[in-house]
Amino acid sequence: MPITPERSAGPRYRLDRITAVPAIIGEHKDFLLIGGLAGTAKDLAALTDDGPHYYGLAGAMGAAVMMGLGLALARPEKRVLVATGDGELLMNVGALATVGILNPPNLSILCVDNGHYGETGYQKSHTCLGVDLEQMAIGAGIESTCSVEKAADIAAGARMLRGSNGCCFVLLRVKPTDGPKLRRLMNPADARVRFRLGTLGHT
Secondary structure: OOOOOOOOOOOOOOEOHHHHHHHHHOOHHHEEEEEOOHHHHHHHHHHHOOOOOEEEOOOOOOOHHHHHHHHHHHOOOOEEEEEEEHHHHHOOOOHHHHHHHHOOOOEEEEEEEOOEEOOOOOEEOHHHHOOOHHHHHHHOOOOEEEEEOOHHHHHHHHHHHHHOOOOEEEEEEEOOOOOOOOOOOOOHHHHHHHHHHHHHOOO
């Protein structure tokens, strides 16, 4: 018997990602950006106009945090921001332990949690059923964390993404609604070359 997709989350999920994600990131050119799958990849592509300082993943579920960690270690002079979703992060939540141990001061993680797997039909994810990814980040040893659930929380979350002395983790809870609709660059080889040119200036 087919399962009807549910798109209702609890009262914690009140923000609209289309406005909340740009508000919490602010000036995107201050970061090298890694976007997780589906919703967050589109969030960042829309925010940056698919710019050369942004690399969005496709078909690599669970890889966003580790890719951002490697980038932060390789480019310590740059601020790196990973924006990932709850489903994508749950696929490789152990990555938070490695981040917590290495604690690069230039790495910020933004988890856009809508409580659902938006890529596959809005089935409920574990976070909608009580799993708290901020608490997992704390348990992994990430000292600077916060949860953003309402508009009044966004400013504090934005400050944390930019001002932490060590790695930080910000959980942004949003309604399970669709994000920006756009066609983004989906060829990984082309995206790699563009990102390398945008960050290093040569191939």
